Amino acid sequence: MPTPALAALPIRRLTLRDLTACADLSEDRGWPREEHKWGFLLTAGKGYGIDDPDGGLVAACTVTEYGSPERPELGAVGMVLVAERHARQGVGRRLMRHVISIMGAIPLTLHATSNGRPLYEELGFKVTGRAEMLRGPFMPGGAELAVATRPATAEDLTTLLRLDLEVFGADRTHIITRLPAFADHVRVAEEDGRIIGYAAAWPNMHTHVVGPLIARDTETAKALIASLAAHTDRPLRTDIDVRHEELLAWAKERGLASVAFNAVMTYGVAELPGDWSRRFAPLAVAAG
DSSP states (O other), X not given: OOOHHHHTSOEEEEOGGGHHHHHHHHHHTTOOOOHHXXXXXXXXXXXXXXXXXXXSEEEEXXXXXXXXXXXXXXXXEEEXXXXXXXXXXXXXXXXXXXXXXXXXXXXXXXXXXXXXXXXXXXXXXXXXXXXXXXXXXXXXXXXOOOOEEEEOOGGGHHHHHHHHHHHHSSOOHHHHTTHHHHOSEEEEEEETTEEEEEEEEEXXXXXEEEEEEEESSHHHHHHHHHHHHTTOSSOEEEEEETTOHHHHHHHHXXXXXXXXXXXXXXXXXXXXXXXXXXXXXXSOGGGO
């Protein structure tokens, strides 16, 4: 349990005014500052934190809700961080219990590192899958990809929302409609004038993160990644569901190296909704 002094500190909602403090907390734990991602998560979702009387934050996390605003169907927990000086004192457990309490009966999901997994299992989360993080400069080549891609336009929005709901399994209109401002590139894959997939590449420090990645099949996913890579000179990063073995092998052949594995965990539901066979990568592991 937290020490008496830490246990007395209130948990509050975070806002964009806390962006610098959140980035400082990331840096304190050896993570990149990731202001762009923090800003997105604090506006598209909710942040919770504990203020340090000496300045900055003791701890923070985000929750991104999916479904209707009145009746969320799923919450994704991310960016769970405790300042190094307050680590191993039960603060993370207290913050997570707060999130579980306020979310009530709404199922939760998160991506856990090997360090965080024991805490989440203690709280009742179950491992339901794995994602492999890949990163590196993309090298074009290999067999020509026949799937046509193009930049997404405003006219595509209704179709993208319908496709995303079908594949993700919960409404994330508030995420998809923010993609044009958040991402540097959003592209769609087409066949006979019909959209069969889409993907975005958004800036995170010195990389472009590919996500979300929704595609009819592996060939479509490959074409979307290749088309995004062709429009950036930054290394790519993406987190691919390990069940997509063919896509993982292809990405590694194209220069992306395996960095880490995360356990996909759920609370209050046996498995994630939607169609995993067409859901290749999340927007970000912090957003589910």
